[in-house]
Amino acid sequence: MMRAIVTGSGRRLAPSKAAAKSQDLALSLSRRSTILLPAAGLLLPATTSRRAFAAASYPETVEDVLKRPEWPEQWPYPDEAFGRFDETDDTDFYAEPRFVTHIDDMAIKALTEFYEESFPPSGTGAKLLDVCSSWISHYPAGYVAERISGTGMNEKELKRNSILTDYSVKDLNKDPKLPYDDNTFDVVTNTASC
Numbered sequence: 287m288m289r290a291i292v293t294g295s296g297r298r299l300a301p302s303k304a305a306a307k308s309q310d311l312a313l314s315l316s317r318r319s320t321i322l323l324p325a326a327g328l329l330l331p332a333t334t335s336r337r338a339f340a341a342a343s344y345p346e347t348v349e350d351v352l353k354r355p356e357w358p359e360q361w362p363y364p365d366e367a368f369g370r371f372d373e374t375d376d377t378d379f380y381a382e383p384r385f386v387t388h389i390d391d392m393a394i395k396a397l398t399e400f401y402e403e404s405f406p407p408s409g410t411g412a413k414l415l416d417v418c419s420s421w422i423s424h425y426p427a428g429y430v431a432e433r434i435s436g437t438g439m440n441e442k443e444l445k446r447n448s449i450l451t452d453y454s455v456k457d458l459n460k461d462p463k464l465p466y467d468d469n470t471f472d473v474v475t476n477t478a479s480c
Contacts, residue, residue, distance in 0.1 A: 376459050380439035385421050385446070388478035394424055397477060402426040405473055415471040417464070418479030419453065421446040435471070437464065 372379070387394060401424065406412040411432040416423045419436030421443040429449070436453040438444045444453040454465045 376439065377457055383421070383440050383442040383446075385443070387422065388420075397424050398426055401429075401475070405429065406431075412472045413470060414473045414475065415464075415466065416447075416450070417474060417476040418458070419444060419447060419450065420478075423447060423449050423475070424477060425449050433471075435466065 389397070405414070405426070408426070408428065409430045413433040414425075414431050414435070416425075416434065416436040419438040420440070423434075423436065425434070431451075434449050434451050436444055436447060436450040437456045437458065438453065439455065439457055441453075441455045444450065444455065447453070456465060458464075
């Protein structure tokens, strides 16, 4: 059973009318907008109250989401909502390594604790993939898996990531096909990246 764990965003999208503070997300989007949380299998109207938003049930697995997807009748976002402040080629941006953390210490602690609770037990032969990886994956200290692969855009960063057993340098914006066979991994993570 594969679990998809997706968090954060490394590069900002251009601001749009639907932009809102995260705590007021459910209330401050336009009336015609919807909130689509594909990893959670939820499609909520923007007018959903905070209480109803928080009370929505979250399926545990990707398989559960795929059993009953809910799609809006029309795509709710214009193309310009996905523009970036910097439209230059990502290969230029990632040419030099950036040995920095992209989230603060409390977020790292919370994420690592979440991984610790969510990952298969250490030493059980799990296979993990860290998509858009860097020099650090925020996995629990001492976590042991049969395989921990990483894809990213800077080889120096990937080489420095001590948790990875192997890595692949790849620009997924140019070629979104992952360099792995289907059903290779038990867990896929993607943190602080687009």
